[in-house]
Amino acid sequence: MSAVQSPAVLSGARTLLYKEVLRFWKVSFQTVAAPVLTAVLYLLIFGHVLEGHVKVHGVGYTSFLIPGLVMMSVLQNAFANSSSSLIQSKISGNLVFLLVAPLSHWAWFVAYVGASIVRGVVVGAGVLLVTAWFAPLQVANAAWILAFTVMGAALMGSLGIVAGLWAEKFDQIAAFQNFIVMPMTFLSGVFYSVKSLPPLAQALSHLNPFFYMIDGFRHGFFGASDVSPWFSFAVVGASLCAVCALCLHLLRIGYKIRH
Amino acid sequence: MPAISFQNVGKTYSSPRGAVHALDDVSFDIQPGEFFGLLGPNGAGKTTLISILAGLARASRGKVSVLGHDVVSDYAAARRSLGIVPQELVFDPFFSVREALRIQGGYFGVRTDKRANDEWIDELLENLGLADKANANMRQLSGGMKRRVLVAQALVHRPPVIVLDEPTAGVDVELRQTLWQFVARLNKEGHTVLLTTHYLEEAEALCGRIAMLKLGKVVALDRTSALLAGTASTMLRFKMDTPLPPQLAAQSRVTGRIVQVTAHDAAEVERILGVLRQAGCQPEDLEIGRADLEDVFLEIMSGAPRPAVPLRVAV
Numbered sequence: 001m002s003a004v005q006s007p008a009v010l011s012g013a014r015t016l017l018y019k020e021v022l023r024f025w026k027v028s029f030q031t032v033a034a035p036v037l038t039a040v041l042y043l044l045i046f047g048h049v050l051e052g053h054v055k056v057h058g059v060g061y062t063s064f065l066i067p068g069l070v071m072m073s074v075l076q077n078a079f080a081n082s083s084s085s086l087i088q089s090k091i092s093g094n095l096v097f098l099l100v101a102p103l104s105h106w107a108w109f110v111a112y113v114g115a116s117i118v119r120g121v122v123v124g125a126g127v128l129l130v131t132a133w134f135a136p137l138q139v140a141n142a143a144w145i146l147a148f149t150v151m152g153a154a155l156m157g158s159l160g161i162v163a164g165l166w167a168e169k170f171d172q173i174a175a176f177q178n179f180i181v182m183p184m185t186f187l188s189g190v191f192y193s194v195k196s197l198p199p200l201a202q203a204l205s206h207l208n209p210f211f212y213m214i215d216g217f218r219h220g221f222f223g224a225s226d227v228s229p230w231f232s233f234a235v236v237g238a239s240l241c242a243v244c245a246l247c248l249h250l251l252r253i254g255y256k257i258r259h
Numbered sequence: 260m261p262a263i264s265f266q267n268v269g270k271t272y273s274s275p276r277g278a279v280h281a282l283d284d285v286s287f288d289i290q291p292g293e294f295f296g297l298l299g300p301n302g303a304g305k306t307t308l309i310s311i312l313a314g315l316a317r318a319s320r321g322k323v324s325v326l327g328h329d330v331v332s333d334y335a336a337a338r339r340s341l342g343i344v345p346q347e348l349v350f351d352p353f354f355s356v357r358e359a360l361r362i363q364g365g366y367f368g369v370r371t372d373k374r375a376n377d378e379w380i381d382e383l384l385e386n387l388g389l390a391d392k393a394n395a396n397m398r399q400l401s402g403g404m405k406r407r408v409l410v411a412q413a414l415v416h417r418p419p420v421i422v423l424d425e426p427t428a429g430v431d432v433e434l435r436q437t438l439w440q441f442v443a444r445l446n447k448e449g450h451t452v453l454l455t456t457h458y459l460e461e462a463e464a465l466c467g468r469i470a471m472l473k474l475g476k477v478v479a480l481d482r483t484s485a486l487l488a489g490t491a492s493t494m495l496r497f498k499m500d501t502p503l504p505p506q507l508a509a510q511s512r513v514t515g516r517i518v519q520v521t522a523h524d525a526a527e528v529e530r531i532l533g534v535l536r537q538a539g540c541q542p543e544d545l546e547i548g549r550a551d552l553e554d555v556f557l558e559i560m561s562g563a564p565r566p567a568v569p570l571r572v573a574v
Contacts, residue, residue, distance in 0.1 A: 015365025023353045093349035097412065100343045101311050102335035151534035259271075259316045 013107035016098070020115030024081055030224030031119065034160070036126040037076055039069045041132050059222060062135035066128070068190035070216040073127045074149055075210065078120035078156035079181055082112045086164025087173045109244075111159070116157025118192035119151060124149060142250060148217040148236065155213070155240045156181075158247040165255050177194060184210045194226050209239040260327045261288035262420050262451035263295075263312065268321035269533035270307050270475075281307045282475040285321070289453060289468075291419070294446045296466030297455045297481070303472040305455045306346060311426050312453075313343045325420055339367055344424045346455075350397040350405050356384070357393045357408050359408060360415050367416035368471065368537040386441045402430060403434045409457075410438060420451045427458060439465065463487075464550035471559055479559050494524040494550045495531060497542035504538040507531060518542070521554060 024031040030047070047062040055061065089095035139145065163176045188210035193201050205211050207226075216232030219225035225232070270282040282304045299305050310316035314334055317569045323330045328337035334405055351359055360380045384390045387407040397408065410426065423442065427435045445463065446452050456462055462469060462483070469486060471479040479486060498516045499511060512519045522528045528547060535542060 001471045009501070011370060014365045015362055018353075018365070021282045022358075085357040092352070093345075093347050094351045095362055096315065096343075096347075096349060097351070098366065100338060100341070100345075101363075103309050103366060104335070107383050215377075235269050254317075258314065259310070 012101060012103045013110050016103065016107060016111035017114045020081070021084060021118050023085060024115070024119050031077070031081070032123055033127040034124060035073050035123050039073050040130050041189070042069055043082045043134055047134060052247055058224065060135060063137055063195075064222075065191065066131045066135060066137055066217075067218040067221045068214055069131060070127045071148070071152060072215045073187050074124035074192045075152050075156045075185055075213065076177075076181060077123040077217075078116040078153035079177070081116040081119040081158040082160030083164040083167075083173050084159060084160075085112070085115075086165050087170060088126045090164070091111070091259070092146060099257060103145055104229055105248060108251050109158075109248055112161050113154050113157040113244075113247075116160060117153040119148060120156070137220060137221060141220045141229075144216060144220030144229050146220075147219065147233065148213055151233075151236050152217065153214040153241050155209075155236065155243055156246040158240070160241045160246045162243065163259060165250050168212035168256070185214075188214050189226065190214055209235060212236050212239075260291075261324075262326060263289040263453060264290045264324045265312075266320075266322045268308065268311065268318050268323060270304070270311065270316065271278045271319045274407060280475055282311075282318075285472070285475070285477055286466050287470055287477060287480055291326075291451050292446070292449055294443075294466050295454065296483065297453060297461040297472065298462055298469060298556060299472035300461065301358065302474075304475040305472055306424060307475075308472070309343070309422055309453075309455065312422065313341065314338060337565055339416065340418055341421050342413035342416065342421045344409050344413045344421075344423045344426050346411070348402060348405055348410065348429065350400075352396070352398045354401070355394050355396055356408055356411075356530075359367060359397060360384075360411055363412045364415040364498040369416050380411075381415065383460065386437075387411055388437050390431065406430050406434060407438075410441075414445075419449070420453070421445065421451045424455050425457065426454075427456065435461075459552045459556055468469060471556065473560055479555075483552070487550065487552065493524070493528060494548055494554060495520045495522060495528060495545065496548065497545040499540055499542050501540055504534050504540065506534055512554075519554070519570075521550065521558075 011019060019201075028065055043065060046065060081135065086095070089098070090234045159181075163173055166174045167176065187205065188208050189205065194205040194215075197205060211236040212227070212232035216229045216236065219229040219232070265285050267289055268282055268285040272279045272281055285304070285308060285337070297305050297308070307316060312325070312330060314337075319329070321476045325340045326335075326338040328334075328340065330337045338381055354362065357380065360383070361377075364380070379391075381390070384393050387410055389404065389407050389411065392404060397405065399410065406426065410423075413421065421442070426438060430438075442452060452465075454462065454466060466483055468481065469479070469483050470477055496517065498517050499515060499518050503511055503513065505516060507520055510521050520531055522531060535559070
């Protein structure tokens with residue numbers, strides 16, 4: 001497929017973006033409120049146990065935890081949006097409405113990733129709004145916060161498309177989420193600084209791209225992080241380019257959707 | 260320029276048992292304004308051919324175009340010219356009927372916020388008997404209503420070429436009549452219609468030309484009237500409780516108590532009645548009539564020789 005850029009194509013991409021946002025918004029109790037509640041529960045439990053015992057980057061544990069929880073919610077929900085929408089459409093068969101439309105693979109990509117970013121930002125903002133009441137939080141550099149939010153959500157939205165195209169049943173998406181996305185986010189330093197880990201675990205953490213997304217995002221709040229935000233930016237940027245390239249290639253060839 | 264052109268189309272699937280040839284060198288054109296029927300038994304390749312036309316599948320060989328636009332290299336223009344009613348009863352459970360139609364139109368570049376398009380959506384809803392369901396969620400609709408929405412979705416961008424893939428499978432008489440009245444009107448207004456159906460009486464009544472597929476090959480292609488004229492022209496229909504004499508079995512079709520026997524001329528009718536009398540059979544409600552498309556279809560699919568109707572590929 002070639003990327004035909006005409007007003008009709010742009011309208012098609014805009015409509016698909018609108019439809020994808022409307023889709024999750026219609027079930028916002030499940031797609032927005034539930035992840036916000038989950039993040040608050042993490043904060044209450046871990047904050048209650050560790051506040052007063054642990055200080056990281058010179059701030060209290062609850063303050064340290066909040067940016068990590070926000071970013072974790074952004075990443076998980078951005079992934080869930082594109083992956084669940086695609087697998088639902090594939091299994092119910094209504095993907096045919098998109099397949100017969102004159103949409104380029106770029107239009108699919110922009111719309112699905114755009115909607116993932118919107119959902120990630122909405123859930124992240126919700127988590128931030130609710131958890132900010134529990135501990136003082138500063139903003140050292142808003143540009144880093146914005147950059148890592150958008151890049152992280154775009155990366156996970158693209159990865160969600162790849163998973164949605166690859167999976168043939170809900171079970172496979174759940175496996176992708178539970179055995180890849182969840183462990184990588186939990187082991188990325190959401191709940192701790194990787195500097196507190198033994199050398200081997202520290203080295204392994206530095207191979208995890210999720211670590212750089214969360215560390216760079218956190219730098220935007222505290223002005224301090226485990227690695228330089230520029231280095232994190234480079235790693236996340238390279239990872240984003242690689243996943244986007246894979247995603248666009250699979251959409252272009254109609255991987256598992258055009259036979 | 261043909262509305263739809265299939266040129267030497269082949270499709271081969273790989274399966275654990277080896278290569279499966281779903282389509283083999285299929286070539287024919289459908290002219291603008293035609294009401295064209297594509298018939299064949301299950302597995303003949305009808306849906307594969309339509310999937311290639313719609314971009315849901317890719318041909319292994321050959322070319323397919325819609326109004327001169329290649330479905331691969333110029334897919335956007337080809338798809339904008341096509342309205343496809345899929346065979347499966349699919350719907351998006353998140354949206355109302357009107358939302359689904361606005362979204363589908365938007366994919367094709369129809370601005371959904373313009374009053375003009377909503378007027379067309381209202382006309383579609385009215386013509387398909389959906390006016391009072393416009394704001395109902397898709398999940399709340401019956402199967403027949405969902406089928407009507409599929410038709411409306413296919414037409415929402417006003418395509419010049421309409422493809423109906425078994426649109427009346429499992430739907431009630433009312434919907435069939437509503438649908439055919441509407442589609443016939445669109446055809447009269449200049450839309451090209453390609454129909455696949457298992458209801459052969461519908462194809463006979465609606466289609467000016469018909470192609471028949473068998474095991475991925477075109478085995479007949481002609482005007483409907485020519486196909487009917489070329490078959491055994493007489494059909495004896497009667498009801499009978501006793502077994503059919505063996506000498507009539509080869510040229511008969513039995514459905515429960517109803518027996519249909521083909522005959523080429525009056526002398527053969529006499530011979531058949533004689534065989535029945537000799538065997539002591541007592542046929543009830545005997546009728547002698549013209550053969551219909553179902554008889555032609557069965558004759559062609561059984562591989563019986565049809566000297567009167569050679570395979571014609573030209574229009």
